[in-house]
Amino acid sequence: MKKIECIIKPYRIDDVRDGLNGIGVPGMTISEIRGFGRQKGHSELYRGAEYAVDFVPKIKIEVVVPDSMVEQVLETVIANGQTGKIGDGKIFVLPVEESIRIRTGESGEDSL
Amino acid sequence: MKKIECIIKPYRIDDVRDGLNGIGVPGMTISEIRGFGRQKGHSELYRGAEYAVDFVPKIKIEVVVPDSMVEQVLETVIANGQTGKIGDGKIFVLPVEESIRIRTGESGEDSL
Amino acid sequence: MKKIECIIKPYRIDDVRDGLNGIGVPGMTISEIRGFGRQKGHSELYRGAEYAVDFVPKIKIEVVVPDSMVEQVLETVIANGQTGKIGDGKIFVLPVEESIRIRTGESGEDSL
Amino acid sequence: MFYQGSILKRSVTILGPIVALLLSGLVSSAFGEEGAAKLTADSVQLNLNYVWTLIAAFLVFFMQAGFALVEAGFTRAKNACNIIMKNLMDFSVGAVAFFAIGFALMFGTSSTSLGVGSTGFFLSDFAREGDPWVYAFFMFQVVFCATAATIVSGAMAERAKFSTYLIFSALISAVIYPVFGSFAWGSLYKGSGFLERLGFIDFAGSTVVHSVGGWAALVGAWMLGPRTGKYTQGKKPRPIPGHSIPLAALGVFILFFGWFGFNAGSTTTGDSSIALISVNTALAAATGAIGAMVTTWVILKKPDIGMTLNGCLAGLVAITAGCANVTPVSALIIGLAAGVVVVFSVTFFDKRGVDDPVGAISVHGVCGAWGTLAAGLFDMNGFALKTVLVQLLGIGTAFIWTVAASFVLFGVLKVTLGIRVSLEEEFAGLDYGEHKASAYPEFATALIGGGAPFASPTDLEMKTEASIQGKKISPKEELHESKA
Amino acid sequence: MFYQGSILKRSVTILGPIVALLLSGLVSSAFGEEGAAKLTADSVQLNLNYVWTLIAAFLVFFMQAGFALVEAGFTRAKNACNIIMKNLMDFSVGAVAFFAIGFALMFGTSSTSLGVGSTGFFLSDFAREGDPWVYAFFMFQVVFCATAATIVSGAMAERAKFSTYLIFSALISAVIYPVFGSFAWGSLYKGSGFLERLGFIDFAGSTVVHSVGGWAALVGAWMLGPRTGKYTQGKKPRPIPGHSIPLAALGVFILFFGWFGFNAGSTTTGDSSIALISVNTALAAATGAIGAMVTTWVILKKPDIGMTLNGCLAGLVAITAGCANVTPVSALIIGLAAGVVVVFSVTFFDKRGVDDPVGAISVHGVCGAWGTLAAGLFDMNGFALKTVLVQLLGIGTAFIWTVAASFVLFGVLKVTLGIRVSLEEEFAGLDYGEHKASAYPEFATALIGGGAPFASPTDLEMKTEASIQGKKISPKEELHESKA
Amino acid sequence: MFYQGSILKRSVTILGPIVALLLSGLVSSAFGEEGAAKLTADSVQLNLNYVWTLIAAFLVFFMQAGFALVEAGFTRAKNACNIIMKNLMDFSVGAVAFFAIGFALMFGTSSTSLGVGSTGFFLSDFAREGDPWVYAFFMFQVVFCATAATIVSGAMAERAKFSTYLIFSALISAVIYPVFGSFAWGSLYKGSGFLERLGFIDFAGSTVVHSVGGWAALVGAWMLGPRTGKYTQGKKPRPIPGHSIPLAALGVFILFFGWFGFNAGSTTTGDSSIALISVNTALAAATGAIGAMVTTWVILKKPDIGMTLNGCLAGLVAITAGCANVTPVSALIIGLAAGVVVVFSVTFFDKRGVDDPVGAISVHGVCGAWGTLAAGLFDMNGFALKTVLVQLLGIGTAFIWTVAASFVLFGVLKVTLGIRVSLEEEFAGLDYGEHKASAYPEFATALIGGGAPFASPTDLEMKTEASIQGKKISPKEELHESKA
Ligand SMILES: Nc1ncnc2c1ncn2[C@@H]1O[C@H](COP(=O)(O)OP(=O)(O)O)[C@@H](O)[C@H]1O
Ligand SMILES: Nc1ncnc2c1ncn2[C@@H]1O[C@H](COP(=O)(O)OP(=O)(O)O)[C@@H](O)[C@H]1O
Numbered sequence A, B, C: 001m002k003k004i005e006c007i008i009k010p011y012r013i014d015d016v017r018d019g020l021n022g023i024g025v026p027g028m029t030i031s032e033i034r035g036f037g038r039q040k041g042h043s044e045l046y047r048g049a050e051y052a053v054d055f056v057p058k059i060k061i062e063v064v065v066p067d068s069m070v071e072q073v074l075e076t077v078i079a080n081g082q083t084g085k086i087g088d089g090k091i092f093v094l095p096v097e098e099s100i101r102i103r104t105g106e107s108g109e110d111s112l
Numbered sequence D, E, F: 001m002f003y004q005g006s007i008l009k010r011s012v013t014i015l016g017p018i019v020a021l022l023l024s025g026l027v028s029s030a031f032g033e034e035g036a037a038k039l040t041a042d043s044v045q046l047n048l049n050y051v052w053t054l055i056a057a058f059l060v061f062f063m064q065a066g067f068a069l070v071e072a073g074f075t076r077a078k079n080a081c082n083i084i085m086k087n088l089m090d091f092s093v094g095a096v097a098f099f100a101i102g103f104a105l106m107f108g109t110s111s112t113s114l115g116v117g118s119t120g121f122f123l124s125d126f127a128r129e130g131d132p133w134v135y136a137f138f139m140f141q142v143v144f145c146a147t148a149a150t151i152v153s154g155a156m157a158e159r160a161k162f163s164t165y166l167i168f169s170a171l172i173s174a175v176i177y178p179v180f181g182s183f184a185w186g187s188l189y190k191g192s193g194f195l196e197r198l199g200f201i202d203f204a205g206s207t208v209v210h211s212v213g214g215w216a217a218l219v220g221a222w223m224l225g226p227r228t229g230k231y232t233q234g235k236k237p238r239p240i241p242g243h244s245i246p247l248a249a250l251g252v253f254i255l256f257f258g259w260f261g262f263n264a265g266s267t268t269t270g271d272s273s274i275a276l277i278s279v280n281t282a283l284a285a286a287t288g289a290i291g292a293m294v295t296t297w298v299i300l301k302k303p304d305i306g307m308t309l310n311g312c313l314a315g316l317v318a319i320t321a322g323c324a325n326v327t328p329v330s331a332l333i334i335g336l337a338a339g340v341v342v343v344f345s346v347t348f349f350d351k352r353g354v355d356d357p358v359g360a361i362s363v364h365g366v367c368g369a370w371g372t373l374a375a376g377l378f379d380m381n382g383f384a385l386k387t388v389l390v391q392l393l394g395i396g397t398a399f400i401w402t403v404a405a406s407f408v409l410f411g412v413l414k415v416t417l418g419i420r421v422s423l424e425e426e427f428a429g430l431d432y433g434e435h436k437a438s439a440y441p442e443f444a445t446a447l448i449g450g451g452a453p454f455a456s457p458t459d460l461e462m463k464t465e466a467s468i469q470g471k472k473i474s475p476k477e478e479l480h481e482s483k484a
């Protein structure tokens, strides 16, 4: 099994999620994070003075899948998350040694 | 060392945390995430119209432990996190190659 | 490639980030988490009664780098994140099998 | 001549035929056909009384916003829509109920010696009479009635069923409040209550409005049982922090502002007596806040903001009875004492298992009683034991009547329709359970609570639980101590 | 003698030489040199009228805060600064425009039979006259004008360009509102409108203020097109939840409070007629809230808070025309009907593709029309077909004039300066796009929306997009259905 | 005859024996035994003056809520409880101090030619006199005093020690404000100040209230030193964004609303002069907002909301002195200028190292001075060099007195008790440090700040630091530039 972590632009979330659902990903976990990278932040005004907001809001999707699905997940995320602009984000693939479903205690790929 | 990531129902957090403290887990990190899986979201009303809130709020616990403790941690999380209902969540075990305590610079299992 | 996860004190974030930028880390991802560990929480008052806030707010930095940079990153985080007080946090190093830049589809170390 | 001409011209120009009709038709007024030519000092004073009484009524109305904010701010985000709806309905349903029934009971002609009225439902027999004063008087009284009703919602917050609450709210406005009101204030219009005949002093309603509201709140909070998670297994109380202190504080400022109308407006006459009343009101509120702040500073080592806000309200409640018959220096003392009392009272009820999320019982019930007693003790016409005894009689009557009536009412509702939401709904929040709504859909509220384990886990997660898993989830039994 | 002496002493002591100058110089008043010695009942009544009219004007002014909160609460956090700025500028720009131009058009002497005035720009020819009443009257009218203007901002929220909006706001205050106002109310000062000559009843402005505001809002919302993400590709409406129900609710309470000034103050005379008006106002608001609550409870199975808040306002709008010529029981019915109507009306416009984030068109336009009709139907002087027909004429005239004038105005602005922000700016939020600001810089707002896909993803992320990537990002075309 | 009878009946029925006692005992009024039979126009006018003055006082009181919201909204969430407590205590402590001491200094009979009074502490020798006007007058004055005091808390926000602040707040109300007040306004009651004898024009207190508050704020902010993180090592200012613009904006609307009472109520007489004052107030506020908006639009390329809100207040402060002696067109100009000035003034102080989180110094101090000057320049009785010179004398006296007195007071407090919280407490937030409280316990506030590095890291984390690690943490030295 692999854990695939995707950092994407927030407004792509609906498409990426629908895409992943479409290829039969059983579940996923989403969180809001702040990114620093090539894409830079912006500046705001407050009572007459300017200041930098130096991060960019991003969304992280974590999905654990059997090795066999990894390729498909990567393709789907790229297809739906890509806008071609700086800041589209990254996908990282990490090894997972075990997975358990808390409700039943099942483990391995069955638990996903 | 392993990193154990548990996705659980928010209202189980107190029991799971107490359970982990009970078996001597030295520390843990908690964050609020949104889950998509078998358990579906719900709908709300706004000024006369209905809309879907399609995620389910979950809590993620991350705890890094020596290999020897992994089994115990899994059992504790299952025992305390289980309600038997859909949406109880998952446990994922990932390999950790190194751990360092920032305060002292210690590394390895001593740093946990 | 390795993913380095650092749990640090929130007010060290500016220094750690600047430090990492300084050694050429191409990007990073930051989130707000709640820590449980040796450092304990505090208590607050509400309408005449006291209650415990038992977690400590922390910041998690995730940065994926080529194996060659790992050492440098660890040193930088320690140098900038250390205050010498309990609760300075941890660094965990995890293996990453693949990395992809969504914008271009590039993979491997080039994508970082 | 100039001014008279000018008035005539303006009243004609401005008001036009509509008002002309109004004047001749429905109401007979100082500006009626002959009237206009012969304004007298008396008729102008009467007009001034209308203006004063109505403006004061508007200020008292605005207190509804204050109550809504205090109650929303001192409770959790997941119940904010619900508590606001309850406050809005306290006025909406209550105003209609008071119009239809309550005003008649309170101020109609009475055939018993107690003083409960039995004429004038729907203002019916008043309107024919021709004197529009009844409208001004009704307007002032209806906002008082709404105040009494709205006090209850705070103590029952975060667990009382919305539908049943509406019935209770209608009945407190239609019956519970007016009946006691008729004892003390009936003669302000056509009634004649036994307490006022004895010389009971409650100028603006420390007892009539606040204690009645507070004691009904006591019964309600007690019969509902505490919020789940409020007490440990060992029955020790745990604080459940309110979600927005700034909103609660704004509520207190609005209440303070409206209270000037509440107290000074109770003259229903625009004359010089309103000055002393206003000064007393301001000073007692000030020392109430100071009293609570200092008390918490001494006991808890820190000046507690929630208690200080309660203390300010406690001072206001306490001066309400005696605002017109005590000196400013007495007002300082009455408010200060109320500020101290409220701190101990809140803790007292908390420890006894009565879960009152906003402190309504202590602020309105207890300090209302204190204020009524103080109006006798500090009477600037001199201390008289008889007066004090009458005050105690009034305080006791209010307690007994309200507790008894509320007990019967809540009891019947409890065994028939039920007064408390289900455990799942309580977890998910009443906003979702009762209204399928979110107060702050864009803001992530903490899932991981502080001291109170169910402070938040309940939030969004439970909404889902409640919505998809049918009736009953079974979180481990021992965690919940729901009593109702 | 005592009091007269006292007044003299005080007026001299307190006001000092400044006011003395004032009195003799600019204005001639009851306290002028001779005046002081000879106060009459008439002159005191006149003073009372000043006091009443101005206090009522202050209450109406405070409604600006209510509108700002309702509109901010019912829209998303990323647009909160912008909607507040629009509300503040509706008053600021509008007051200046009405002072310079609008007041003259509405209340100046008219040379046509329609009634539009043409004298008194900048209050110029009034001030010389010596009667300070013009200032009191202007004060009361300028806050009415601001109310009409501010209604529009709600319906156009979250997408209307700030700079163009300012122009529109100035012109509604300078022209659109005053012209229709002159038809119905001109004779309150120096004008004489054709509607009032026919006996049109609109005591406090259901049509003159609210419908005019509502119909301008309709044209504005329609010409702008819906917010991006409001409709699915199949044109089905999707709710975009407002970010703070407590703020919206506070806004409603403030509006309700201010409305007492709006309706009862419209007498501009402090006399007994204000009592009935106040009672009617309170009762209609109460049943408006109840009506909407019950309607949603039946239809949607839950009492919807957003609609209940709208229902309360709908009741207030509806009673505004007839508050002085219907009975309290009629007020209950008028309000109740408005509460029911508003629910269906909101849904109606929503389905027709008119995106009105706060329900302004339904509350002010539709219920304003209903209230104006009801003032004829429930006239307590008896039902007369003629009256009803005149009411319909007034309603129709308001609709035609406002829609036509707004259409031309928005049309010209649309083809010249543009009335809608860019798609990127809409995503990023108007707070960032128009003001480079954040309403809540410390709070993380949800990036992952509920039903409305663009409810939030737009937030902070898009600010950055907009700021670093030059002009145009190209999110997939089909996702956006912007029409303007 | 009818009405007179009706009044008698009502006053007896309604007020009952309590008030009867009141009337005969404490106060002698128009409704006293004989009085009731003989209402005169004079006595009714006097009653009207009571009603007007008190309602205006209530409105001014409500400004306290406005100040609390502006100050809370413009600062960080971690200090919201603290700033609200300071505002509440400004009134609570201040009212008691002014009652005990301040009122006597300001309005007692004076034995020196400066005008500071020395009789009437605790209103003692006034009450015996029999004229209840003293209560009305005190009520109006005490809310003015509270306004001056509360201005200071904003400029000292987010770092001033609570306990010491209370002492300062008591002393500004007891001494600093009343002493200067006696110079300019003493003769409104029993005093006689040197400035008023020279013809100084400050109708409602641009200088007496606002500048005094503003200059005390200047000294306070300067002696405290800036908030940690406000300046870079190179002493460049960095914005620290306020946590809730909607709350701040609501505060401004409330202040605007209350200001009508502030300015028009300063007549303490209900007559026609209040109309012009109200119009001037509204117009100057409007152009103040416009002035600031346009200025930022030109300079910063965007209409800045924070500055626009400040501009509105600046216009209000500026018109306060001359509201009764300038024309509406002058009011437009005075407000507009204030709106422009405030933008430059805020930036000026910011650059000079005076950290004023809410702009209090510029809005109240600087624009108060401008308004006082403008009252001379635009005097509608004609321009007179002498008047302008007297205005300058008044402005200068206020500056010197307030700066000197505040300097001594803050200086003594600084070396004795300390006026600033510890660095750890500042990081953790004063809510935790001073009150062990959280303003928004359920909402996650950002730990990662924007421009201001310590905007947020300080939050929850630092609370823990402060609580568990004893006294001193040692974040790297160079990061902090605390000066006090
Ligand atoms: N080395 C990295 N480790 C962890 N996260 C990264 C790394 N590089 C980039 N990111 C994340 O990916 C986001 C997008 O990266 P960025 O460099 O802005 O654009 P792009 O992905 O188009 O090259 C960043 O905001 C950050 O959250
Ligand atoms: N493949 C997955 N990868 C990552 N997270 C998952 C995955 N499957 C489920 N989850 C997480 O676990 C939660 C619970 O899963 P769900 O399918 O609803 O119930 P259950 O665990 O009882 O089968 C989801 O809400 C989601 O957060």
Ligand SMILES: Nc1ncnc2c1ncn2[C@@H]1O[C@H](COP(=O)(O)OP(=O)(O)O)[C@@H](O)[C@H]1O
Pocket (backbone or CB within 6 Å): B025, B026, B027, B028, B029, B030, B062, B063, B064, B065, B101, B102, B103, B112, C007, C034, C035, C036, C037, C038, C039, C040, C056, C058, C085, C086, C087, C088, C089, C090
């Ligand atoms: N075993 C662990 N697994 C995951 N996170 C941990 C673990 N131990 C500590 N942490 C995180 O590191 C933070 C700091 O740890 P703590 O024990 O308080 O201090 P120190 O790092 O100085 O020993 C904790 O608040 C928690 O977030």
